[in-house]
C-alpha cells in the first residue's frame with residue numbers, strides 16, 4: 001500500500017472506532033501527526049508492525065513492538081500498538097463516543113485509565129471505560145527522524161530485525177507473562193488491569209513480579225513517595241527508569257517536601273506537556289520552547305552545560321519554582337512515557353499471576369536444576 005493510502009486508511013479508522021462525529025481532539029491529533037510524520041516512512045513501519053502483531057497473535061505468541069510506538073495515535077489506529085496515547089477519556093463501546101476528562105477526581109495523585117471505573121453511557125446506558133495514556137506525539141519525532149532502518153527481506157528476517165529494535169527488559173517481562181498464561185491456563189487478556197489487590201501490594205511497597213533488585217529500589221521509593229494510584233506507581237517506574245531522576249534528585253526533593261510525587265515530571269513527555277500547557281494558558285500557542293526544554297532535559301544537556309538564564313527566567317515566568325529548575329538541571333536521562341506505560345501493563349499482569357497463582361509463579365521463577 002502507498003503511504004497516501006495508509007494515511008487514508010488510518011483516517012477512516014477514526015470513524016470506525018469513534019463514530020461519525022468524533023471529538024475534534026481526536027481528529028486534531030491525527031492531523032497533527034500526519035503533518036509532522038507524513039514526509040517520513042513511519043506509516044509503512046506501523047503497517048508492517050501491525051501485520052506482524054496480528055500474525056504472531058494468531059500463533060498464540062506475544063509481540064512487543066518498539067515500545068515508544070505508544071506515543072503515536074496513528075500507530076494505535078493501525079493496530080501497531082495497544083496503548084492509546086490520547087488524553088484521558090471515557091469510551092462507550094456501543095455508541096463509540098469518547099468523552100474527554102478535564103481534571104483528576106482526586107487531589108495530589110496522578111490518575112490513569114487503570115485507576116478509574118467508567119459509568120453507564122449517558123446516551124445508551126452501556127458501561128463506558130477509561131482509556132488514553134496521555135502521551136504526546138512530539139516526543140516520538142526524534143525516532144521518526146532517525147528512521148527505522150530495516151530491509152524488506154523475508155518475514156523471518158523482518159521479524160528478527162524488528163525484534164532487535166525492541167526493549168529487552170520488556171520482552172523478558174512479556175515472555176514471563178506468556179509463560180504464566182501457559183502454566184495457569186488463564187489468558188492474560190482476561191486480567192483486569194485496574195486490579196485493586198495488585199495496586200494495594202504495589203502501594204505498600206510489595207513489588208511482586210519485579211526483578212529482586214528492581215523490587216528493592218521500588219520498595220524504597222514507595223516508602224518515601226507513598227503512591228496511592230496506578231498513575232503514581234507509573235511515575236515511580238518512570239523515575240526509576242531515568243538516570244539521576246530519583247537518586248540525588250527527586251528523592252531529595254520529596255524528603256525536603258519541596259514537592260509531591262504528583263508535581264514531579266517523571267518523563268520527557270510530562271516535561272513537554274506541562275510546559276506546553278502553561279504556555280497555552282499564557283496565550284503562547286507555539287510549542288517550540290516546551291519541546292526544546294524537554295529534549296535538552298532528557299539528554300542531560302542541562303546537567304552537562306547548565307541552563308541559560310533566558311530559559312530559567314522563562315520557566316520562572318511560567319510559574320515554575322526553583323526546585324523544578326533544579327530538578328531539570330540534575331536529570332541525566334528522562335525516559336519516554338510510552339515505554340513505562342507498556343511496562344506497567346505487563347507488571348500488573350505478572351503481579352496478578354504471582355498473587356493468584358503463587359505456587360505456579362514460584363516454580364516459574366525457580367532456576368532449572
Ligand SMILES: [Zn+2]
Pocket residue numbers: 092093094095096097121122123124125126
Ligand atoms: Zn453509549
